[in-house]
Amino acid sequence: MEKKLYNKLVMEHKPKEKRGQYAFIAFVVGGLMGVLGQLLVEFYSYYLGLSSSDASVFMIVTLIFLASLFTALGFFDKWVKFARCGLIIPITGFAHSMTSAAIEYKKEGFVTGLGANMFKLAGTVIIYGVVSAYIFGFLRLIIMGGA
Amino acid sequence: MIYIYSFLFAGAVCLIAELILDNTKLTPGHITSLFVIIGAALDIFDIYDLIVAHVGAGALVPITSFGHLLIHGGLVRASEVGYMGLAMGVFDLTASGITSAIFFAFIFSLFFRPKD
Numbered sequence: 001m002e003k004k005l006y007n008k009l010v011m012e013h014k015p016k017e018k019r020g021q022y023a024f025i026a027f028v029v030g031g032l033m034g035v036l037g038q039l040l041v042e043f044y045s046y047y048l049g050l051s052s053s054d055a056s057v058f059m060i061v062t063l064i065f066l067a068s069l070f071t072a073l074g075f076f077d078k079w080v081k082f083a084r085c086g087l088i089i090p091i092t093g094f095a096h097s098m099t100s101a102a103i104e105y106k107k108e109g110f111v112t113g114l115g116a117n118m119f120k121l122a123g124t125v126i127i128y129g130v131v132s133a134y135i136f137g138f139l140r141l142i143i144m145g146g147a
Numbered sequence: 148m149i150y151i152y153s154f155l156f157a158g159a160v161c162l163i164a165e166l167i168l169d170n171t172k173l174t175p176g177h178i179t180s181l182f183v184i185i186g187a188a189l190d191i192f193d194i195y196d197l198i199v200a201h202v203g204a205g206a207l208v209p210i211t212s213f214g215h216l217l218i219h220g221g222l223v224r225a226s227e228v229g230y231m232g233l234a235m236g237v238f239d240l241t242a243s244g245i246t247s248a249i250f251f252a253f254i255f256s257l258f259f260r261p262k263d
Contacts, residue, residue, distance in 0.1 A: 030160065
């Protein structure tokens with residue numbers, strides 16, 4: 001079959017992606033996660049009397065707890081399919097990838113399955129984060145001669 | 148007002164990620180890695196600190212803040228003990244997030260089965 005004809009047939013049968021809709025949903029859901037984070041920070045700093053940096057640590061732990069819990073209960077995969085980057089890019093995506101990997105690989109054993117595969121998806125974030133933080137940190141120290 | 152800024156900033160980061168995901172062949176893993184590197188790069192000249200000061204938690208929720216916290220912890224420690232502090236402090240600020248993510252993932256995986 002000619003390549004042009006083949007490409008035309010592929011284009012016709014390809015499911016039409018609603019890109020504008022996905023982008024809008026990601027914007028709204030991601031924005032709501034930011035608002036939720038701010039609400040939690042103010043809640044913790046008001047009711048527990050924490051400084052704003054401590055309150056933001058509590059907020060991140062709370063979001064990770066909720067994301068892990070809902071992943072374990074099975075809701076979160078559906079929400080991620082709906083909101084896509086709106087839930088993957090916030091810290092919830094990190095917790096979601098770790099919990100789903102842990103649950104999925106548990107059947108292969110606790111060491112060779114769960115232990116070896118928990119960081120399968122989240123590991124890239126930590127590796128590239130640490131490498132880039134180290135390189136950029138050195139650059140900063142060289143350029144500005146101190147923090 | 149800070150809620151509106153939080154909404155707009157966190158939403159804009161997710162919007163950019165979604166546009167990259169839809170229009171290129173990159174996977175979510177590529178995009179989160181890229182965003183962490185961007186977050187760390189923005190901290191070379193304290194730009195991300197400036198964003199956090201104005202936007203509040205909206206800048207702490209997206210994964211870009213992970214890179215920011217990694218380099219920030221390293222730099223704080225480096226100002227105390229010199230170059231070696233960079234390696235000592237990289238995980239200082241993110242330790243709580245990583246520890247709790249590992250702990251909750253492990254605990255929940257003990258009690259729940261995969262849903263299919």
